[in-house]
Amino acid sequence: MIKSKTLLVVILIMVFYIAIVLYSDIHKISLEFLKIKVEYIIPILALELLAFIVRGIRQRVFLAKLGIKVSMIQSCKIFMAGYSMIATPGGSGEIIKSHFLKQNHGTSFSKTIPLVFIERFHDLLAATTIIAITLFLSYHWEGMAITVLSSSLLVLIYIFLRNMKLMSKIQIKLSTVKILRKFIPTSEFNEGLNSLVTPKITLFGWLISFPSWFIEAISAYFAFLSFGINLNFIDTTQFTFSSTLFGALSLLPGGIGVTEGSLIGLIISKGVQFATASALVLFIRLTSIWFATALGFVSAHYLLNQKNSPTES
Numbered sequence: 001m002i003k004s005k006t007l008l009v010v011i012l013i014m015v016f017y018i019a020i021v022l023y024s025d026i027h028k029i030s031l032e033f034l035k036i037k038v039e040y041i042i043p044i045l046a047l048e049l050l051a052f053i054v055r056g057i058r059q060r061v062f063l064a065k066l067g068i069k070v071s072m073i074q075s076c077k078i079f080m081a082g083y084s085m086i087a088t089p090g091g092s093g094e095i096i097k098s099h100f101l102k103q104n105h106g107t108s109f110s111k112t113i114p115l116v117f118i119e120r121f122h123d124l125l126a127a128t129t130i131i132a133i134t135l136f137l138s139y140h141w142e143g144m145a146i147t148v149l150s151s152s153l154l155v156l157i158y159i160f161l162r163n164m165k166l167m168s169k170i171q172i173k174l175s176t177v178k179i180l181r182k183f184i185p186t187s188e189f190n191e192g193l194n195s196l197v198t199p200k201i202t203l204f205g206w207l208i209s210f211p212s213w214f215i216e217a218i219s220a221y222f223a224f225l226s227f228g229i230n231l232n233f234i235d236t237t238q239f240t241f242s243s244t245l246f247g248a249l250s251l252l253p254g255g256i257g258v259t260e261g262s263l264i265g266l267i268i269s270k271g272v273q274f275a276t277a278s279a280l281v282l283f284i285r286l287t288s289i290w291f292a293t294a295l296g297f298v299s300a301h302y303l304l305n306q307k308n309s310p311t312e313s
Contacts, residue, residue, distance in 0.1 A: 032227065032279035040226035044287050047219040052292065054212035055079060058122070058205060062115055065201055066192050068107055081303050082116070083296030086254060086289060094119075100303045114193040118205070124248065125154055126209035127241045130217060134238040142266060143238045146245045153249070161197045164190065217241070220284060227280045231270055239266040240284065254289055 056076035063070055070078070078101065082094035098112040128150040131143050160166065167190065195201070220240040221233050231239075243263035247255020260281050267277040 028275035029279050029282075032276050033283070035228065036283070037226045037228070040222045041287075044219050044222045044226070045291060047215050047222070048288060048291055049295075051212045051215040051219070052076070052080060052083075052295070054208060054215065055119070058208045058212070059115070059119065061204065061208075062118060062196060062201070063101075063112075065195050066107075066111060066115065068101065068105060068112070070101075070105065074104075077299045077303060080292070080295050080299035083292040084300040086293055086296065096300070100300075104303065104306060108188060110188040111192050114189060114196055117193070118196045121154070121157060122205040122209040123213070124150060124245065125206055126213040127245055128154065129206070129210060130213055131238055131241050131245070134234045138232070138234045138238060140235075140238060140242075140266075142262070143242045146242045146249075150245050150249065158197065158202070161193060164194055213241070216288070219288070223280065223284045223287065227276060227283070229267070229272060229276070229280065235270070239263060242266065260285065 053076055056079040057072070059079045060070060060072060060075035063075065078097050081100055082097040085094055085096045094116045095113055097116060098107075098109045101107045101112045102109060128147055132147050132151070135143050135147065217233070217237040217240070221236045224231055224236045240263065243259045243266065244255065246262045247257075247259030250258040252258055263281050263284070264274070264277045267280065268274060272280075
């Protein structure tokens with residue numbers, strides 16, 4: 001069932017990208033890709049990889065907070081394996097990391113599932129923070145709109161997660177509905193979630209997530225330069241992250257359609273031709289989320305074939 005759903009998502013993504021290429025004119029898109037300054041490709045991929053490693057470090061600290069000790073290398077492998085399922089609604093497929101933690105470290109799903117939600121929370125928080133900073137230097141209403149929307153949502157989520165009494169009351173009420181009973185979190189899930197939303201760990205998560213997303217901003221800027229588009233760093237960052245957040249909040253698999261469409265629109269607003277903007281957006285997505293997905297499949301394959309081993313310290 002999971003494989004069939006994954007295949008369907010992949011097919012839909014391919015159809016979407018084919019549609020962009022056809023609408024933009026295959027010949028024009030091809031010419032734009034031939035103009036890419038190849039000297040930027042390795043730095044772009046290296047920066048993306050560095051951002052992933054920083055988030056792997058963040059994950060290791062979160063796991064330690066949950067009482068799970070893993071090596072730095074193992075944490076990065078598990079983190080990357082999660083990207084193999086990033087093309088799912090809201091990135092929920094990253095819960096596959098709980099499977100690998102159970103397989104290789106004997107931890108329960110209830111204990112580690114909160115990790116995925118908290119990581120997504122910090123990614124949104126860091127990206128929103130960076131967009132908010134850029135707004136002081138270059139105002140665009142799209143950036144302001146997504147900042148207000150995302151900030152409001154993050155504040156509400158954090159208040160809710162910190163209020164364990166409110167969570168318990170809601171869970172008790174939901175448990176009275178038979179069809180929802182099996183979805184009610186266990187006490188172990190609640191304890192794990194509570195330990196990851198303390199002010200101290202939240203501050204740490206923000207402090208390490210911010211630089212990882214700043215690295216992504218540099219990578220995106222290089223992507224613009226590789227196409228000869230000399231927009232300033234502030235605008236490229238705001239455009240890229242605003243479209244990323246629009247895609248994330250849409251809850252569509254990988255933000256497909258929303259992210260690409262909004263980013264193309266923002267780039268065109270600066271006088272860039274549609275074919276060039278489309279080719280650039282395809283390049284950015286290939287070197288970011290789909291590069292991560294490819295690495296994720298490699299990591300997942302490795303972990304699936306890895307025998308149970310003692311927890312590393």
